[in-house]
Amino acid sequence: MQQKYNPQVLEREAQNHWDATQSFKAVENSDKPKYYCLSMFPYPSGKLHMGHVRNYTIGDVLTRFHKMKGFNVLQPMGWDAFGLPAENAAMANGVPPAQWTYDNIAYMKKQLRSLGFAIDWERELATCKPEYYRWNQWLFLRMLEKGLIYKKTGAVNWDPVDKTVLANEQVIDGRGWRTGALVEKREIPMYYMAITRYAEELLGDLAALPHWPERVRTMQANWIGKSVGVRFAFPYTLNKVAQKLWVFTTRADTIMGVSFVVIAAEHPLATQAALSNPELARFIEECKQGSIMEADMATMEKKGMATGIFVQHPLTQEKIPLWVGNYVLMNYGEGAVMAVPAHDERDFHFALQYHLPIKPVIGIPNTADPSADKPLLPFDPTQWHAWYADKIQGHCIHSGPYDGLAFDEAIEAIAKDLQAKELGEKQVLYRLRDWGISRQRYWGTPIPLIYCEQCGDVPVPDKDLPVVLPEDCVPDGSGNPLNKRPDFVNVACPRCAKPARRETDTMDTFVDSSWYYTRFACADQTQSMVDPRVNHWLPVDQYIGGIEHAILHLLYSRFWTKVMRDMGLVNVNEPFSRLLTQGMVLNEIYFRKPESGRIAYFNPIDVDIQTDEKGNRTGALLRSDGQPVTSGGIGTMSKSKNNGVDPQSLIEEYGADIARFFMMFTAPPEQTLEWSDSGVEGAARFLRRLWSFAYEFQQGRTEPAAISKMGPLPTELKEARRVCHANLKQANYDLERHQFNTVASATMKMLNALESAQKAPAEQTLREAVVGEGLNLLLRLISPITPHIAHQLWRDLQFGPDILQAPWPAPDEDALTQEEIELVVQVNGKKRTTLKVPRDISQAAIEQWVLKDADVIRALATQPVKKIIVVPGRLVNVVI
């Protein structure tokens, strides 16, 4: 056994051993229960970042834990290889996205291997390869046949200078990132997936995912946003033609308070009204400026303009003015809303701004004088919010036939009356919109369509799949380079064989990642998208990834699984049984802001922190020039803030185990993790201490490998043994709930206890028995986190040939029992003292004992005891 802990050498040896024994190869014909553990696959951006290390370490801990618990585990890895950054890199360096991507994959794979993850590399896939994305195209065609994909226009960000479509990320403060030009909204034809047809099932099945975090289910439910309301129409006459303007509302009970109607700038009626109203036309143009992002839309100043058109209230026939507003969304509901300023905050502010009438129609009952019911108004927020929250306190007032009706009754009555006039009905509406998948970009899956002047839109026949993306294009920022590739664009129409054009739009990269987990089950299958092996492995038992994917990726994947199910490709309803959403990795931000010019960020690695003698931070200096830098707090590691830490240097300096231990110890997986150099040093110190302790133990051992029978133990050894088993028990609980930081800390507590045991005055054989048993448990417990050192020490201490084959340890309940327990004694809930009592003491005896205690008597003073609350095994509270 080596005296010094040398991670670089032993980690390579352990990894060679796992490769040679094919330790992580997953097979379908095992008699063990299957466990499919999947971490979200990385985008090959260049090199691993700390978020990746964290994500894959969490997955690996779960993989190895379940392997030792006797599961047949599949942990695969792949590459989410299409996407915008490759095009950006191409513009910067002139390298084709394909080459950049493949180079990155090669480098990052090497990095992943050096971290010792228990991955079955035989199933590796990359979404940018034709053998993968041909199935995107194949399923696209099936969905097109079923009407699950359709074509309609949708809004994009248009850069008028570069004449190109911009991603939301490329729009900064409403301007193009390269040109600085004001971005415009532009409507272009796109393909949509009809995810809304599955809205009800996607919502309902959230209940079938009890092992998903509550917050993710809540976010998805709110995203789908089912609301039951009333769709109804305001009749109007324009150019002597009677027409109807439809709106949707969840607050039909306030219909008698409507004082105006607002339509989106893109609404056909707005376009029509603008024909004879240049001022309105200008306003509508103004509304079309800016990005398509909802956050921008929601935070901009609410503006409106009257159209001069009036519509008729469907129940009172009153004349209602029609407005165009920049805050009405064309793609939700009807693109038109009724405005009730008395009972909606946004309408209220709009009405104040433009001096429109405010008519209260909901009030709280006044029992003394029903004729003086007090109106509830949005400017009385305490009451209004309370009423809105549970909808039970108020009722209709100033509402003619509906006076006195409560929320539900009013909606029923109003919907019935509207229906009788054929002007409305109750309707279920979802906030969820259909998924637009067309991208005017090069580095993605080609959409398999051909446009023929004679035949129209012609789907590419299956026999011509895949439509292969040329890999040698270099984008230059002025539109999709595919349009400049006649060899790609020009094609014979599959129907009439005349010259035709290929679609040059590619698919949203979320399409690629919506089904990759099914492909891992049968990555070598060349004849079909998936094969029956998919039903062996699905659903994924444990999925791990960043919380930032809580809605889009996870919802699209759930949708896609249901589509594949309905086509008979898989037999599960949901793809991921358990979900762990990991927190982001943060680091300090330092910068200097010059009088003029750009703010400069400095990597924390180049900054020295100054502290006072108590350790409080007093300042920060840039090491290169000794001058102060400003602290910008902490934030997610990013290029723009120059606060990333390259995992490569960490792995090279300390080795994989120390990096992994630090990641697991520093924060629980679901919380953000703050980077700290000294924390890494602490992890290194612990593993070195573990190594030398094991070395000393092995050197002084008299009976190699024997964990002999234990006779009666002296107190110190008994206590050390109790600590080991108690921590193991707690750690097993923590592993099940994925709280790995306390598992790591349990291994530290065990080593602390074993070090005291080693020094205890006791017979050598007894000490050896206790310490040997403790080390044996500790190594197995720590092995999922730091597999390399555990592998080596397990062999060096002759516990067995391969720790991976060892069973998961269970605590010995006998070791946990204590003769005496400590009770906390409180008086009126305040801790006064503690009391050592026999384990099986009766309640009456405790009460007697407590009342005789000097500290208790002093705290009682002269006041009489009202009652005594005893929590068995924990505490006593004397109430006075």
Place this chain on the structure above:
RNA sequence: GCCUCGGUGGUGGAAUUGGUAGACGCGCCGGACUCAAAAUCCGGUAUCGAAAGAUGUGACGGUUCGAGUCCGUCCCGAGGCACCA
């Protein structure tokens, strides 16, 4: 703006169902070893106070014998908002 989550010592965090707040680390202080330093080892470390004791989990209020944990209002931070992945 909307949806969701979080806020505990100098610091990362712990506290299983409401039951000893601060486990285990980091940092800092003191000591041992050393010519010296690093490394390592030992001890201390919430705040105020000489002590007894009091205070303390973002703020304020409530429920309870008892609240970091439950309820209400507010403040601050993070993630998402449909073309970053």
